[in-house]
Amino acid sequence: MSSAPIDDEQTTRDDAQPESGAITHHGDVPHESAEPHYDRLSALIESEAPAEEIARELEASEPADAADTLEELEGTGAVAVIQRMDDEAAADALSHMELPLAATVLPQLATDEAARYIDLMDPDDAADLLQTLNRDQVDRLLQALPRRTAAILGKLVLYHPETAGGLMTTEFFKLRSRLTVTDALQYLRLRRGDLADSDLYSMYCLDDQDRLEGVLDLRSLLVAQPDQPISQLMDRDIDALRPDLDREEVARAFDRYNFVMLPVVDEANRVLGVVTIDDVIDIIRAENTEDALKQVGVGVAESVYAPLGQKLKGRLPWLLVNLLTSQLGALIVFMFTDLIHSIAFLAVLMGMIANQAGNTGQQSLAVTLRGLVLGEVRAHRVAQLVFREILVGVFSGVVTGALIAIAIIVANQLGVVQADWTLGVVAGLAMCCALIIGCLVGTSMPLIMNRLGFDPATASTIFLTMITDTTSFASLLGLAWIFRQWLLAGAPTPTG
DSSP states (O other): OOOOOOSSSOOOOOOOOOOOOTTTSSSSSOOOOOHHHHHHHEEEEEHTTTEEEEHHHHHHHHHHHHHHHHHHHHHHHHHHHHHHHHHHHHHHHHHOOOHOOOOOOOGGSSSSHHHHHHHHHHHHHHHHTTTSSHHHHHHHHHHHHHHHHHHHHHHHSHHHHHHBBOOOOOOOEEEEEEEHHHHHHHHHHHTTTHTTTTTOOOOEOTTTOOBBBEEEHHHHHHHHHHHHHHHHHHOOOOOOBBBSSSSHHHHHHHHHOOSSEEEEEEEEEEEEEEEEHOOOOOOOHHHHHHHHHHHHOOOOOTTOOOOOHHHHHHHHHHHHHHHHHHHHHHHHHHHHHHHHHTTTHHHHHHHHHHHEEEEHHHHHHHHHHHHHHOOOOOOGHHHHHHHHHHHHHHHHHHHHHHHHHHHHHHHHHHHHOOOOOOHHHHHHHHHHHHHHHHHHHHHHOOOOOOOTSTTTTTHHHHHHHHHHHHHHHHHHHHHHHTTTHHHHHHHOOOOO
């Protein structure tokens, strides 16, 4: 005789909501156009309407849209509106708000109110929000939550938010592998309320010690014989994630193998939770912006609404590094002060060549970073990659160098610029050298940092700019110094 299925809550939910105006809704009851709804909300906010009216409008909105509106309100105004919304609507809106803003709203609520909203959120969303609060606030909320919810969230907040454990949710369907098809279907009927709010992709089959044994899709369950054991239907070839796996690796696995959901298991193969495709979409979006922040030396945790202290903590150290690295280019210029004074047009060319070299380096850097993120860069083909980027620099340098040389020579002939044709040749050669170095450095820097075990995106733009500026100045001024006799013979005599 088979025992009952697992009794605790184990529902898989899809909380990704479509944005109004971006997706056309279909169904028996046509949805109201989003534009008049937005207009009413804007009018209510501008007229400083009572919180009750705004709350009623937000309850009729999609959670993501309601979150956008709450973000536009002042802190106390958002709190007043949330307190007058239906609890589930308020919880959904809070879970869709930008975390730094939601974290400013939550402490303004009474502890029992905040706990009520946290209890209604999906565990992974609730854990993300709790991780933005200080330890005392988290402890108070956990004490106010129902014991079971507090136990789940207390474990989830211990995982680093950028790991599979920090991404997973504990709400999913699971069955004992010793059940029969009849037992399993009866269990699903009992949970039909949860089924109505979920996308049931698959069910994980566990033994009596909660160890993962297999996975069963709903179609296989529906077409099987009633007395057939689950253990004969389940697929035992299961992919799973470890809780400490970095979120980039999680996203890469979903992208490469087209997973929709993956379990997270501990060392004993016990299921801790699941990561779903909607979480991975959030990862990809976050990683893209994170790499962009790292490249320019901004703290990866910074958002547009981050506190001032967090912004300064993430930016100031790299600004100081940039201040130091820029001294090298300044030193090169200082060494050739007399030459620049004699040939003033060099000062104009310095900025043009450095800008072109920096842009070329950024192009190579972006392509190489993308290849590393997508796993396209193979160790045995690194030399080929670097050589190909050098060729790009050579051809780009020849073309742009020739153009700038021709432009200077023509301008000199027309009397627009007082510069000898030899300066055009020097500028063209310097441009060619600078672009070759830009491509080489832009490609090599992330490869070297990746090889050394560092994040290849970290402040790469700062160091790339230092090298391209320095080499651009050195190329132009160095060549000008070598050919100074010809250049000075054709240069106008400085006055003053």
